[in-house]
Structure formats: structure tokens, C-alpha cells
Amino acid sequence: MFSQMRIRGVGVIDDAVLELSPGLNVLTGETGAGKTMVVSGLGLLLGERADSGLVRTGSDSALVEGVVQLPPEHPALARADEAGADHDDGELVIARTIAAAGRSRAHVGGRTAPVSVLADLGQLLVAVHGQADQWRLKQGDAHRAVLDDFGGEQVAALRDRVAELHDRWRASAREHERLVSEARDRAREIDSLTASLEEIESVDPQPGEDAALRAEDARLAHADTLRLAAAQALADLSGDEYAAEPAPNVRDLIGSARAALAPATTHDEALSGFDTRLHELGTLVTDLSADLTAYLDDVELDPERLGFVQERRAALSVLTRKYGETVDEVLEWSGRAAARLDELVTADDRVERLGAEVAELEDAVATAALALSHARSQAGADFGGRVSEELAHLAMGKAVVQVDVRRRTDPDGVALPDGERVRLSRHGIDDVEILLAANPGAAPRSVAKAASGGELSRVMLALEVVGSRSAAADGAGGPPTYVFDEVDAGVGGRAALDVGARLAALAEHA
Structure with missing residues (x-):
């Protein structure tokens, strides 16, 4: 989680330090106080595109710095290690500076790093939900990841099995394709090596x-x-x-x-x-x-x-x-050539074996992917129902959330056991999209497009609450920090109390 955040020279903020604690943190203030600049600063810190217009008037540069406390096994620390960052007992410092002239620099653990590293860390550290920004579900793959996390151990095991089988299948297929495409070159090399070895054998040189x-x-x-x-x-x-x-x-x-x-x-x-x-x-x-x-x-x-x-x-x-x-070197070359010739001569047998292996692995990964698709469909129905129930407590009682799990059909793709041909990746055969019908009779649309204003933050709050409960039950977890911008916009009374209760529930696991 973020334990501290410093913002200097961003918008209306001259220099401010936010001390953050575990659980629920609430930032309030009147219009123009700089709440939006905090979210904008967080965006800069997590790899969003730099805009020199955010630099405070009269300042030469803007700085955003964050201190993150993470458990030793957290994947964000592993990514920071890959970038050469230093961290102390899980405490990682990340920073972003923007010059008024527009140049931007990123630092991770005291080391200069590409901005893409901050973006990678951002996906692992923070989910931001606001009226204009939905960092959590910006990419289509994120919808699938949310559903897979909700699906728990069953979906995770099937997903890992599909990825493992897919990697083996593709590796075998690439090797098979290489051997087949190199058949002509292989034949020429066999002829050349055979002639050379026969020439050496006819002379029969002796060592020394x-x-x-x-x-x-x-x-x-x-x-x-x-x-x-x-x-x-x-x-x-x-x-x-x-x-x-x-x-x-x-x-x-x-x-x-x-x-x-x-x-x-x-x-x-x-x-x-x-x-x-x-x-x-x-x-x-x-x-x-x-x-x-x-x-x-x-x-x-x-x-x-x-x-x-x-x-x-x-x-x-x-x-x-x-x-x-020398003759000794000729004899050494002859030994290597004989081994290579044996490898080439037996390559045809290997091509046949690999062909059978590719077909076997293709059947196995297709079967596993189909099982994963069924599991996702079941998890999607459950997830949509639970999120819809949550929305009923957030002044959106008529809204319905659905999870569309559809296979990627492809006439040239892999044949499933039921005969359908689909495009298969290491993530399976599904495109997953979380849909929202905000009102009765409205056609379901992508959740990021169907809701408007404060509704969007409440929809995302419901999604995260349901997801976090499932993750907690399985001992897993999503990003350690969630940010909701103006989640209470347009609500009051009992609905406002329910929004607070959901935020408190989510804060138990984040």
C-alpha cells in the first residue's frame, strides 16, 4: 500500500505531503482545493502520459513521489528488481518529475527508469476509478483478469493449465515447422557431410x-x-x-x-x-x-x-x-560431422514424432481451454448477479451487470471437441467483457461506457467489493490500493451510507 505521497508544483498544489494509513482514507475539500490534482499526480506517478500543463504556474518543474510498503513476495517488488531498483524491507520509493518545458523523468528505488516501468508497477499497485478515468479496466484483458480473479482457485488452475499446454504446443509446433521447412537444406547438408566423411574414411588417417x-x-x-x-x-x-x-x-x-x-x-x-x-x-x-x-x-x-x-x-x-x-584436427572434425549427420538422418523420424506430439498437445490444450471457458461462463453469471445485488444498495437498483464470455471463432483456428474452430492463446479461447444495463430495457454496454458521472465510480466500487470478497476467500488479492474519485456524487441519505459501508468493506482487504 501507499504509505506516503508527496506532490510539489502540480496544478494548484504548491507542496503537499499525504500521510496514508492502512484501511480507508478519505480526502475531502471544496471545489478547487486540489483533489483532482491528487488523482492527476497519482496518474503521473503510475506511468500516465506527462502533460506540462500540470506544472504549477511559476514553477520550473513538478514532482510526485510515493512510498509504497509491500510484502517481500509481491510481484511489484519483482518488477522493480528487474529494473535495478533498491528497496528496504519491502519499502519502495517511486518518483516522477516533469519540467515546464515538457520533459519527463521517472525514478524507481533511487534508479532512473523508463516510464513504462512505472506503468507496469501501476497495474500491480493501484486501481483508480473515477468519472473520467478507469485505469482498472482500460484494457480488454483487464476484464478477463477481473473475472479470473473472481473465479478463484478453480479458474486459476484451469487458466494455468491452458497456459502451460499452450506454451508446450506452440514450442513443439515451431520446432516441427522448422524441421519441415529445412528439409531441403537438411538433404543438401546430408549429401555434403556424407561425401566428406567418405573422403576421410578412404584415406583413413591415423592420429599424429x-x-x-x-x-x-x-x-x-x-x-x-x-x-x-x-x-x-x-x-x-x-x-x-x-x-x-x-x-x-x-x-x-x-x-x-x-x-x-x-x-x-x-x-x-x-x-x-x-x-x-x-x-x-x-x-x-x-x-x-x-x-x-x-x-x-x-x-x-x-x-x-x-x-x-x-x-x-x-x-x-x-x-x-x-x-x-593437422590430422588430429581432421579426426576431430570427422567426429563432429558424424554426430551431425546422425542428427540429420534421424530428423525425419523426429519430424514424424513431433507431428504426432503437436496434434496430441493441440487436442489437450483445446480440451483444457473449453473447460476454462465453461468455468468462466459459470463464474461470470455468479459475478454479474453479485455485482447487481451490490448496485441495488448503491442507488442503482435497476442496473444489471452481465459478464459476456464469448469464444473467439476463427475458421482457420483450433478445433474444439464439439467441432467449433476458435482462435486460441495462452489465456484461452475467450473474449471477456463486463457489461452494464443501467436502466430496464437498455442494451448492455461495456461497463466503462454505460454508466455516467458518479454512477461509474459506484459501479466500479461494486465490482471491486465483490472481487475482493472472492479473493479474500481464496487467500488471493488484487491491487493493494483502490482510488475512487467522487464516488458519492449524486447520492445521499441511505445510499450514501451504503456507499460508505462498501468502501469500508473493501478497505478490510486493501
């Missing part, structure tokens, strides 16, 4: 094969150079047994050095250490010579193998140009 073949290609292509280099190194280390004249080699020179040190090693430990190190060096030379000998045996001139390796590398390079930088 490209790197191994690259190294082998380099070795085979330069076999002569490699053998000559290794043979020369071997001869320098251990000599060439086939040479016409022996040449100095490392092994012989190490042996000669050790022979020179041998007579003196017993006289000096340092010299003995040098001999030991020469021995170790000779062992290393022997091992290295053996390795070079094995290398020479392994490096062969094999033109046939070289041709095979180069052909294999060429085949692999065709794949790496198309599917990845």
Missing part, C-alpha cells in the same frame, strides 16, 4: 600420422647426405678400417694421452684424476661410435618407401586443406 611422415620424408629424401655425414663422424671418432692410410681419430688419441699419463699417475692424485676422466671420455666415444654405426645401418636408400611416404603425405594434405590444420 602427418608429423611422423613429415620426419620420415625428410630422412628418406636426404639419405645420402645423412649417411655421408654419419660415416665421416664415425671415422673421426674411431677411424676408417677401409682407408688406404690410417688417419688420426679420437679413440686413438685418447689412448695415446692415457699412455702418456700412465707412468706418473701413481705420484699425483690430480694426474690420476685426469686419467680417470680420459677413460670416461673413451667410453663415451665407444658408445657414440656404436650408435653411429647403428644409425648407418638404419638409414637406407629406399626410393620405393620414399615414394609411398610422399604420396601418403599428399593424400593427407588434401584432408588438412579442407577439414583442419
